Amino acid sequence: MGMGKMKTTTFIHTADWQLGKPFAGIHDEANRVLVQRQRIEVLKRITKVAEEQHAGFVLVAGDVFDSPSATKSIVAAACSEIGKMKVPVLVIPGNHDHGGPGSLWGQEFFRKQRDDLAPNLRVLLTNEPVELANAVVLPCPLLRRHEPSDPTAWLRTPDGVCANAAGKPRIILAHGSVQGFSAAGGDEEEESGGMPNQIDLSKLPEAEFDYVALGDWHGSKQVGPKAWYSGTPELDRFPKGADHDPGKVLVVKAGRGVLPQVKAVATASFGWHDLAFALVDDSGIDQLKVQLESLLQGRAAQDLLRLELTGSLGIAAANRLAQELEHLEARLLRLKLSNRVVLAPTGEEVKQLAGRSADPLISQVAARLVERMGAGGNDGEIARLALCELHAECSRP
Numbered sequence: 001m002g003m004g005k006m007k008t009t010t011f012i013h014t015a016d017w018q019l020g021k022p023f024a025g026i027h028d029e030a031n032r033v034l035v036q037r038q039r040i041e042v043l044k045r046i047t048k049v050a051e052e053q054h055a056g057f058v059l060v061a062g063d064v065f066d067s068p069s070a071t072k073s074i075v076a077a078a079c080s081e082i083g084k085m086k087v088p089v090l091v092i093p094g095n096h097d098h099g100g101p102g103s104l105w106g107q108e109f110f111r112k113q114r115d116d117l118a119p120n121l122r123v124l125l126t127n128e129p130v131e132l133a134n135a136v137v138l139p140c141p142l143l144r145r146h147e148p149s150d151p152t153a154w155l156r157t158p159d160g161v162c163a164n165a166a167g168k169p170r171i172i173l174a175h176g177s178v179q180g181f182s183a184a185g186g187d188e189e190e191e192s193g194g195m196p197n198q199i200d201l202s203k204l205p206e207a208e209f210d211y212v213a214l215g216d217w218h219g220s221k222q223v224g225p226k227a228w229y230s231g232t233p234e235l236d237r238f239p240k241g242a243d244h245d246p247g248k249v250l251v252v253k254a255g256r257g258v259l260p261q262v263k264a265v266a267t268a269s270f271g272w273h274d275l276a277f278a279l280v281d282d283s284g285i286d287q288l289k290v291q292l293e294s295l296l297q298g299r300a301a302q303d304l305l306r307l308e309l310t311g312s313l314g315i316a317a318a319n320r321l322a323q324e325l326e327h328l329e330a331r332l333l334r335l336k337l338s339n340r341v342v343l344a345p346t347g348e349e350v351k352q353l354a355g356r357s358a359d360p361l362i363s364q365v366a367a368r369l370v371e372r373m374g375a376g377g378n379d380g381e382i383a384r385l386a387l388c389e390l391h392a393e394c395s396r397p
Contacts, residue, residue, distance in 0.1 A: 008255040009134035009169055012050050013262075015061035015215025016232040017043070018096060020074040022066070023236075026304075031333040034301065038270055040074075042234040043081035045267045046249055050085055053251045053265075056134055057087050061215030061230065062094025062142065062175030068103040075104065076113050083118035088132065090122050092141040094175040094215055095197060099125045100144045124173070127154045129165070135254065136165040138209070140174035146196035151176060156203050169210040169254040174199055176216055178223050201227055211252060211260045219244040220264050228252075233267040238306045238336070239274045270333065271295070271303040279311030279341055285321055292328060304334040312344040315391040343384040345370065345391075353391060366390060 026032040093099035104110050124139035140151035176197030212227035220231040231246045247268025253261040329335040353366035372383035
């Protein structure tokens with residue numbers, strides 16, 4: 001039966017909001033606050049997508065919050081934005097905001113904010129079907145950070161689970177790593193030993209379900225005929241590879257007994273970039289500037305950059321590079337720099353410093369610094385910096 005001849009439903013699949021994430025690697029406090037705030041701001045863009053796509057509801061496949069004890073201000077801000085979505089928003093706890101004893105989901109403050117600001121929010125803490133007007137949602141919440149058993153195991157024998165939902169698409173909502181693809185690679189906090197929260201899609205009776213909405217991997221990715229990770233809607237880390245496609249939500253059209261139609265819609269605002277550049281000679285600085293401008297497109301305070309520099313430069317060029325990096329850092333929310341550029345004074349620069357007949361003391365110092373640079377190690381690095389300073393001082397008018 002084609003989708004045009006049957007009842008379908010359209011909804012938003014999202015996950016891994018991780019509201020309240022600290023971003024400790026951003027040392028500038030003002031920039032850190034901007035990045036943290038953007039995780040709330042992206043909810044406005046999700047609301048816009050839901051409206052434009054005429055979505056009937058929103059599914060959040062875990063990790064609304066970065067921890068099970070989010071601050072009161074974050075909880076209030078989240079509930080305020082969720083309330084503006086108008087349509088039902090169904091959430092399960094993930095590994096970061098698990099639903100175990102003492103979690104925020106059971107606290108009076110959360111319940112009060114939800115009731116006042118987000119009456120459309122439903123937190124699903126049990127393995128029970130939730131029937132909506134045009135769909136049945138089958139939640140698989142995590143009640144602790146590391147769940148040793150498959151959270152979808154209760155659906156392996158679905159007899160009676162959807163007995164009263166004839167004709168409605170059946171949607172699994174789960175958080176974890178699927179067999180054959182490590183979602184834990186998308187959550188850097190979970191990369192140490194073991195593989196908790198494992199989901200084995202092969203053990204689910206495929207014909208009984210119409211879509212599997214997954215969370216934990218931070219990029220959008222299809223992992224089965226009916227199974228997708230939505231990824232985080234706002235980027236929260238530097239790129240992890242070509243198959244890592246974050247910064248989106250999924251618009252899903254599902255019908256009973258047919259493959260879902262899935263469309264990824266971009267929602268991210270900030271850019272997280274990764275650039276490795278080799279400076280072959282002094283002219284490489286200009287080439288680097290061209291590449292950086294291609295990435296940043298004239299923006300300021302909207303990008304984070306992991307930059308790896310290699311190669312060699314003369315003293316004057318190295319000083320120029322330092323100035324360029326200072327200007328670059330001012331434009332970025334964060335510059336994570338690995339600068340392995342080797343100082344290689346040009347013959348003219350060595351001659352200028354070591355051959356100053358009018359100033360023999362500078363000549364002697366420069367010659368000793370060049371010699372110590374050749375030894376490498378910590379002493380060589382100190383000599384390199386000192387030679388740069390000496391060159392800069394001697395170049396002053």
